[in-house]
Amino acid sequence: xxxxxxxxxxxxxxxxxxxxxxxxxxxxxxxxxxxxxxxxxxxxxxxxxxxxxxxxxxxxxxxxxxxxxxxxxxxxxxxxxxxxxxxxxxxxxxxxxxxxxxxxxxxxxxxxxxxxxxxxxxxxxxxxxxxxxxxxxxxxxxxxxxxxxxxxxxxxxxxxxxxxxxxxxxxxxxxxxxxxxxxxxxxxxxxxxxxxxxxxxxxxxxxxxxxxxxxxxxxxxxxxxxxxxxxxxxxxxxxxxxxxxxxxxxxxxxxxxxxxxxxxxxxxxxxxxxxxxxxxxxxxxxxxxxxxxxxxxxxxx
Numbered sequence: 001x002x003x004x005x006x007x008x009x010x011x012x013x014x015x016x017x018x019x020x021x022x023x024x025x026x027x028x029x030x031x032x033x034x035x036x037x038x039x040x041x042x043x044x045x046x047x048x049x050x051x052x053x054x055x056x057x058x059x060x061x062x063x064x065x066x067x068x069x070x071x072x073x074x075x076x077x078x079x080x081x082x083x084x085x086x087x088x089x090x091x092x093x094x095x096x097x098x099x100x101x102x103x104x105x106x107x108x109x110x111x112x113x114x115x116x117x118x119x120x121x122x123x124x125x126x127x128x129x130x131x132x133x134x135x136x137x138x139x140x141x142x143x144x145x146x147x148x149x150x151x152x153x154x155x156x157x158x159x160x161x162x163x164x165x166x167x168x169x170x171x172x173x174x175x176x177x178x179x180x181x182x183x184x185x186x187x188x189x190x191x192x193x194x195x196x197x198x199x200x201x202x203x204x205x206x207x208x209x210x211x212x213x214x215x216x217x218x219x220x221x222x223x224x225x226x227x228x229x230x231x232x233x234x235x236x237x238x239x240x241x242x243x244x245x246x247x248x249x250x251x252x253x254x255x256x257x258x259x260x261x262x263x264x265x266x267x268x269x270x271x272x273x274x275x276x277x278x279x280x281x282x283x284x285x286x287x288x289x290x291x292x293x294x295x296x297x298x299x300x301x
Contacts, residue, residue, distance in 0.1 A: 211243060
């Protein structure tokens with residue numbers, strides 16, 4: 001590759017597949033599935049472009065993007081997975097078929113030529129896609145070290161592999177985006193604290209509680225959220241409330257951010273962590289000044 005004309009980018013492959021296997025849905029005969037895959041491709045392209053991604057090309061049920069930064073690419077990957085997770089099953093004859101995505105991500109020098117991209121970075125990203133299972137986002141150390149702290153914390157080392165053309169082995173990471181995986185990580189961090197403290201949360205007359213037995217709650221528009229919200233500017237998995245070492249934290253993982261008011265001071269939190277103390281309130285994606293339809297109140301005791 002002509003390194004003099006190359007520039008560094010995050011490269012991301014996305015492939016739509018059957019959620020219950022790595023089978024590509026394009027091999028299925030049902031016209032309804034083919035139609036849904038076509039529509040989903042358009043929706044996922046928008047997810048990528050909203051985070052600053054450039055669609056390089058589509059290959060059947062596969063997409064190739066570049067992004068100026070890993071933060072944008074990883075955020076887009078999470079939003080893509082959330083979007084697909086929120087779609088319902090479709091019918092393949094008599095059976096229900098659920099669609100999913102596999103995502104591979106790498107960062108490095110890329111050469112743009114005639115509307116396409118070339119270089120080892122593209123090859124490594126393609127290798128990450130090949131490793132990824134349905135619903136997984138797989139990436140490498142060069143990408144992970146460039147992620148914001150919250151995304152870096154929500155990743156785990158899963159393997160070390162040899163990539164064609166590379167002498168050294170690459171560490172392979174999975175970016176955890178779904179509810180069950182995030183809860184697993186949070187439980188490990190929270191379980192070391194004393195068991196006495198509790199934080200109460202109130203939304204639309206309903207009460208929720210965070211403590212040692214329930215050390216994390218996920219808030220968002222996803223059907224998997226512990227505290228589901230209807231705010232249109234909120235992300236599907238917008239934020240978490242966590243109990244860590246005898247303290248409570250708000251962890252934002254959204255596109256539009258979270259507004260936190262405590263001690264009379266309003267703080268905007270986006271892709272960051274804030275300590276919760278005393279009493280206060282939280283709204284999602286929309287500031288208090290715009291009279292959000294839903295506000296989460298909390299009491300940390």
